[in-house]
Amino acid sequence: MKIFSKEQIYEGDRLTIKKQNISSADLMERAGISLFNWLDARLQGAPVPILIFCGIGNNGGDGLVLARHLITHGYNVKTFIVDYSDSRSKDFLVNYERLKETTKDWPTSLHEHDSLPEITTKDIIVDAIFGVGLNRPIAGWVVNLFEHFKTSGALTISIDMPSGLFTDKIPENENEVVSSNFILSFQTPKLVFFLPEAAKYIEQWEALDIGIDPEYLQHTETEAEILGKFDVLPMYKQRHRYSHKGTFGHGLIIGGSYGKIGAVQLASRAVLAAGAGLVTAYVPKCGYIPLQTAFPEAMVITDTHKKVITNINYNIQPTVIGIGVGIGTERKTIQAFTTFLKSNTVPLVIDADALNILSKHKNLLAYLKPDTILTPHPKELERLIGPWKDDFDKLEKAKAFVKKYNVLVLIKGAHSIAVYRDKFYINSTGNPGLATGGTGDVLTGVITGLLAQGYTALEAVCFGMYLHGKSADIAVETKGYQSLIASDVVSNLSKAYLDLFRQPEPPVQEK
Structure with a gap:
């Protein structure tokens, strides 16, 4: 399985949108549905409280799509917007409005001086705050939120990446990364998932197919690959009966x-x-x-x-x-x-x-x-x-x-x-x-x-x-x-x- 760099991920998204004649919001919808299907298959309608924490970029937009589908299927969902900046992505705003049209229980905005929400060990946290595009220092109050996740003892699922983890460097402060129990990575895993210094942030991961252009996936050369059975099986040499x-x-x-x-x-x-x-x-x-x-x-x-x-x-x-x-x-x-x-x-x-x-x-x-x-x-x-x-x-x-x-x-x-x-x-x-x-x-x-x-x-x-x-x-x-x-x-x-x-x-x- 190929492991794509951050730049290749962006290019795959761009090419998929162009070749399949869809919008970026359509691709986000597809990603959110894949997240919902994964969770729904495991929860089977269980009334467990699901707390979804969304950033204001595209990772947050994925979380909003997930929240909408969970709500329409009867799940107990509470959505929070982690307001760490005034700048919001276009597709985040699209899905924010769609969620508001779906439920009267609008998302709760979290700001620097707000009290941290109550989280119990019976809850499920969905981390949709930062994705692969993180390129800024994380505000101290957001780091406190990450620590709150950890001390709550709640099961934590991260979308695409644990928030605070980079695709190309190891964080200097481990408190600035969400400690995930499970990561749902889009299409393929990330190289950082397999490095010893990142192990403390990653327990398990699974790659979800979101329909990225198959020709792009097949023909793009990547710097890294992870080898499973079907990657090594073609290497196997058969034995001749007269050997x-x-x-x-x-x-x-x-x-x-x-x-x-x-x-x-x-x-x-x-x-x-x-x-x-x-x-x-x-x-x-x-x-x-x-x-x-x-x-x-x-x-x-x-x-x-x-x-x-x-x-x-x-x-x-x-x-x-x-x-x-x-x-x-x-x-x-x-x-x-x-x-x-x-x-x-x-x-x-x-x-x-x-x-x-x-x-x-x-x-x-x-x-x-x-x-x-x-x-x-x-x-x-x-x-x-x-x-x-x-x-x-x-x-x-x-x-x-x-x-x-x-x-x-x-x-x-x-x-x-x-x-x-x-x-x-x-x-x-x-x-x-x-x-x-x-x-x-x-x-x-x-x-x-x-x-x-x-x-x-x-x-x-x-x-x-x-x-x-x-x-x-x-x-x-x-x-x-x-x-x-x-x-x-x-x-x-x-x-x-x-x-x-x-x-x-x-x-x-x-x-």
Whole structure:
């Protein structure tokens, strides 16, 4: 699913109005009806009090349309106009008059020195104050209203965006943003929904179709996309009946040190579980018996040193190499990694301490081959690209790094984001159970296994992070967040693959 910028949203509205020969008020009506249908389907006429707080721009206009349709269908609605300015949008005024014609209970205007309205935990708040066009500081009394929403304990639903949240920067004061329980975003989600620093404002969201021109949606290139099942399914490679283990490539995992051989075992298991034909682990001598015992499907090559890797030397021809898991940063290991990097010609996935070595020795970045994949968590990313002002700045710095070195960076997190060339690819799967040691090693293995099978670097990362997260989503149903461990993610990769082709169950028909 594409994620459109604020400017692209405005252009989509403009083009839709022109091509469909409708007015902007008609498009607002369509948006308001979509909001009503969503709420009506869930409330089913329940008499719960609904308090709609409307700004004086187009977001407020959407709220007024919603209020009108709720009232005409018998809902208990009270509408407030948050009068933060003397300037009102044209379509706001149109729908203000329409609402006044619908009910004798006219909207209540809220001004700076007015008392805040009573809100109880039994109410539903609809936040329609500011939308994507917010470009001004928020008045203190409006911030107090936001705080009133929060302390009331009422369920809060925001239209399009939580009021006070920007599409292109993180607010400096968290009190200046409405804390939403649910966001009803028009047509597509916004990039800010998936950034860690905005998580405190966003619990759940849903995109509502308001009929934006389909050609515009299909053909407009966006800077960001969120990847769901039907985005990654076309990447899936079918297997020929006469294929064999050599058909699906040979992954080599280089890593491990004394006490950290488990990282290599997890990554190596994931290589095969992702579909590679063969996997070899290159480890210090201390890893030989553990790997041969715990994971008989893997072949093992050992370094001359017992506890750490000091000389990367092998006589096989791997299709792809994953390096760094558990490898450590001993001086001899850094030397071995440096020598390896200068001579390597095989596609690479670089993780963990191999990333930390690159951070300390940035001259080595020049030796990375095009489309090398780097998989840092946020702290490892900071060591690579330097500190950032906020999450938007982080993405821009990551993009500059990617373009400079012609690599692909996968920023691991609750919504992992792949940065490749000029685009961001955001994962939709995964859960808090992944916040446990070893899951990053598994992800390295999955991506390595996909590359071995002939997936491109971008396909391997996008498909890999989706499968990895989906596996965790399946595992957590029986394990719970707290008890999920990295091995569970490997074990459920098969179910993640099967889920790609599982059709949704039909709704139960009432007799």
